[in-house]
Amino acid sequence: MILVTNASVFVISFVNSVLDGNYWFICEKPGGESLFIIGEWPLYFIGFEMFGILVLGLFYIPMIILRKKGVQFAVR
Secondary structure, X not given: OHHHHHHHHHHHHHHHHHHXXXXXXXXXXXXXXXXXXXXXXXXXXXXXXXXXXXXXXXXXXXXXXXXXXXXXXXXX
């Protein structure tokens, strides 16, 4: 999933160059203060990725527990 996100960043950076924009705050750091933006450009991308991995991991923990208990997930 992280590879798909990083590939999307590459596509959006091309869109930014064509439209002279700053979508996804790839070209420069956004204004204001945020708990998730730690560091200057481009170092805050590392914080974004670490936060994303943490959130995905937290969502996946219940699935690990249920699989260890033997719960089968139906795919339809």
